[in-house]
Amino acid sequence: MKKLKQELLKDKNTLEFLKQIAGPLATDIVKMFEKQSLTPEQVSDKLNEKITVVRSTLNSLHYRGIACYKKERRKDNNLYEFYWEIKYKKIIEILLIQEMKKFKKLEYTIEDKQIHDFFYCPKKCIELPFEEAAGYNFKCPNCNSNLEMVDTKKKITTLKRKKTNIQKNINRLEEILNKINDDTKGYICE
Numbered sequence: 446m447k448k449l450k451q452e453l454l455k456d457k458n459t460l461e462f463l464k465q466i467a468g469p470l471a472t473d474i475v476k477m478f479e480k481q482s483l484t485p486e487q488v489s490d491k492l493n494e495k496i497t498v499v500r501s502t503l504n505s506l507h508y509r510g511i512a513c514y515k516k517e518r519r520k521d522n523n524l525y526e527f528y529w530e531i532k533y534k535k536i537i538e539i540l541l542i543q544e545m546k547k548f549k550k551l552e553y554t555i556e557d558k559q560i561h562d563f564f565y566c567p568k569k570c571i572e573l574p575f576e577e578a579a580g581y582n583f584k585c586p587n588c589n590s591n592l593e594m595v596d597t598k599k600k601i602t603t604l605k606r607k608k609t610n611i612q613k614n615i616n617r618l619e620e621i622l623n624k625i626n627d628d629t630k631g632y633i634c635e
């Protein structure tokens with residue numbers, strides 16, 4: 446199980462996604478929760494980062510249902526402390542939705558390319574379907590260069606390869622999702 450979490454956190458897509466939703470510290474912070482729950486103070490000490498940055502990162506993750514917390518009274522001073530946990534399943538669920546959207550979009554684009562001829566500007570301004578290109582007399586509306594026909598066969602092959610890769614990624618994420626368990630019982634996740 447620990448291995449699966451590590452595998453997930455090594456993945457380029459996952460790291461990019463976490464950074465996008467919760468900032469540059471997100472991946473370092475999430476990695477710290479592989480084994481245990483922690484307070485923001487503990488995270489701040491271990492990472493040598495400001496407590497305010499740690500808190501705001503956790504809050505951003507909480508907003509997406511990824512970071513969960515519970516309030517506990519400390520035995521030594523009777524004060525409340527917030528313990529946090531990370532819900533790895535939620536990370537995978539969000540990633541899966543993103544990948545499926547990409548997959549659908551690609552499917553649509555491939556279908557579209559198979560039905561229509563496309564024309565492009567050699568200066569890379571634009572790419573248009575036949576009807577629109579004809580409307581511009583096959584001249585780029587931006588720079589007036591002659592539009593050229595897109596080699597759709599080559600393009601479709603590339604898109605299909607991309608689609609296969611996304612499918613592989615979806616399968617892998619689904620496999621991890623089925624095997625992974627989160628220890629977030631009793632925590633408030635959203």
Ligand SMILES: [Zn+2]
Nearest residue numbers: 566570585588
């Ligand atoms: Zn142009």
